[in-house]
Amino acid sequence: MFINFTKKLLFFLSPLLVLLLSYVIFDPFQILRKYEAYPDNFAKSLNRDRISTQIFLNNNDKYHYKSFIFGSSRSSVFYARNWGKHINDTTPYHFDASCETVSGIATKLKFIEKHGNTIENALFVLDRSNFAYEQDTLGSVFVQDYRVSGLAWWKYHLIFVNTFFSKGFFVSFYDYLLFHDFRNYMRSFLEFRKINYTSVVNDFVFTSYIEQIKRDSVNYYNQPNFFYERNKEKQFGGKVIKPYQLKYLQQIKEVLTRQHTQFKIVLGPTYDQSYFNDYDKEILTQYFGKENIYDFSGINNYTNDKTNYYEIYHYKPNVANDIMQKIY
Numbered sequence: 220m221f222i223n224f225t226k227k228l229l230f231f232l233s234p235l236l237v238l239l240l241s242y243v244i245f246d247p248f249q250i251l252r253k254y255e256a257y258p259d260n261f262a263k264s265l266n267r268d269r270i271s272t273q274i275f276l277n278n279n280d281k282y283h284y285k286s287f288i289f290g291s292s293r294s295s296v297f298y299a300r301n302w303g304k305h306i307n308d309t310t311p312y313h314f315d316a317s318c319e320t321v322s323g324i325a326t327k328l329k330f331i332e333k334h335g336n337t338i339e340n341a342l343f344v345l346d347r348s349n350f351a352y353e354q355d356t357l358g359s360v361f362v363q364d365y366r367v368s369g370l371a372w373w374k375y376h377l378i379f380v381n382t383f384f385s386k387g388f389f390v391s392f393y394d395y396l397l398f399h400d401f402r403n404y405m406r407s408f409l410e411f412r413k414i415n416y417t418s419v420v421n422d423f424v425f426t427s428y429i430e431q432i433k434r435d436s437v438n439y440y441n442q443p444n445f446f447y448e449r450n451k452e453k454q455f456g457g458k459v460i461k462p463y464q465l466k467y468l469q470q471i472k473e474v475l476t477r478q479h480t481q482f483k484i485v486l487g488p489t490y491d492q493s494y495f496n497d498y499d500k501e502i503l504t505q506y507f508g509k510e511n512i513y514d515f516s517g518i519n520n521y522t523n524d525k526t527n528y529y530e531i532y533h534y535k536p537n538v539a540n541d542i543m544q545k546i547y
Contacts, residue, residue, distance in 0.1 A: 238389060247392050248359060248379045253277075259426075260414040262395045262405070264360060264388070267292070267423070268316035268323070272330075272364040274421045275312060282419065285337050286311035289327065290344035291319040292423075293487055293532070296539040297344055299420035305547035306340045306481070313421045318361045320352045323368075325467040328474040330367045341475065341482040346489050346516065350459040350499070358382065428529040436526070446525045449492045453518065456493040460502050468506045475507075482507075483546055486514045488521035488538060490531040513546045 246252060250269055255277055257270045275284070286308040288297055292315065299311040314327050324343065331338060352361075359382040362368075365375035383389055391408040395401060401411060413426040432439050440446070460468075475482055484507055486495045494517035503512055521527050527538050 238384070241393075242380065242383055242389075245392075245396070247383060247389075250376070250379060256418055257416045259416070260410045260423075261412070262401055262409050264382075264409055266317075266360055266362065266364075268319075268361070268363050268367075270416060271314050271316060271421055272367055274416075274418075275314060275331075276366075278419055279334060279336065282310045282312075283336065284310065284312040284331075286340035287327075287331065287338060288313045288315065288342045288344065289319070289324045290315050291346075291349060292317050293346060293348075293489075293534070294319075294342075294344035295423050295425070296534060296536040297342060297485075297543065298422050298536060298539070299417075300422075301536075301540055302342060302543060303420075305543055308340065310420055311340070313423075315421075316361070316363065318352045319349055321349055321464050321467045321471075323363050324349075325470040325474075326363065326367050326369075328471060332474060332478070338474065338478040338480045341480050343482065343484045344487055345484060346487045347456050347459045347493070347495065347499075350461065350464060425529055425533065432529075440526055446490075446528070446531060449490075449522075454491075454493045456496050456516075458496050458498050460499045465502070468502070472506045482511060484512045485542060485546065486512065486516050488515040488517075488519060488527075488534060488542075490522065490525075490528050490534070492516075492518050492522045513542070515542060 243251060247264070248269075249257065249263075249265055254273060257265060257274075278284075286303065286306055288294055288299060288302060288311065290297075294313070294315045297313075299313045300309070303309055303311045314331070316323055328338070328341075359379045362375065362378050363370070365372050383392075386407070388408045391405040395405060395409065401409075405411070412428070413430070415424045415426045416422070417424070474480075484503065486500070495514055500512070500514065515521060521534065521538050521541075528534050
């Protein structure tokens with residue numbers, strides 16, 4: 220009887236077991252094995268924090284990184300080697316993450332210290348969103364690498380397994396794997412833009428946007444419902460720094476002080492033209508000094524021109540280059 224029951228149970232579970240086996244074989248999130256490089260993110264759903272952590276670990280023994288850019292995907296356009304010209308470093312490292320949080324930045328700094336690096340220079344590219352996100356609720360695309368966060372490895376991997384089996388993710392993954400045809404329904408599960416990652420310094424480039432603009436910039440910037448109209452009146456965003464986040468600001472300050480780091484904090488020119496709240500800016504000033512904070516939020520030459528943006532979430536490299544020229 221027991222043998223018959225076992226056979227029936229295995230038969231019943233066989234589809235699940237096949238999917239689990241395929242998960243291990245194909246490694247759809249590229250987290251089960253060590254990867255030397257992540258050339259692109261098209262038709263995948265990769266975790267940027269994982270990429271940043273792995274590329275650092277792959278190359279740190281060789282390059283001994285000493286200069287770091289921190290922030291969310293909005294920091295991506297501050298290309299590391301462009302920044303390096305201002306700080307006299309040929310290989311700065313871009314240690315960013317999608318939807319980065321202030322806690323994520325604090326733990327990255329401690330992680331870098333733990334690996335014996337001297338942190339001579341740091342550039343923090345921030346905006347209100349860095350304090351709005353809660354990292355532990357962001358899911359597989361955004362969760363911080365367990366080697367940095369201290370999360371149990373099995374809890375980390377369980378997040379990805381749950382994503383794989385939820386809402387038809389695996390259907391999209393295997394559909395594209397078999398037929399190499401990107402269908403609209405996949406947009407909910409896979410990245411439909413070409414995003415390319417650079418080696419060594421770990422920049423990432425919005426390749427799809429760049430190609431579309433190059434082909435036809437007029438039509439690109441006149442797509443219906445692509446850029447919304449902003450309120451012409453001066454607007455201040457609400458307070459976003461929460462009491463529990465002060466300990467992370469303190470941790471960041473302690474590392475920077477201990478390392479004698481030369482650093483700058485950029486409050487970026489977000490498309491919504493909301494000014495960084497004065498209360499929040501005062502908190503940052505208390506921790507990091509007014510002389511280290513550069514506020515480009517609100518209504519200005521950058522935010523007034525929609526062609527300075529790829530879309531409403533990300534400004535372009537020309538903006539970042541101009542900002543670096545100003546602050547250095």
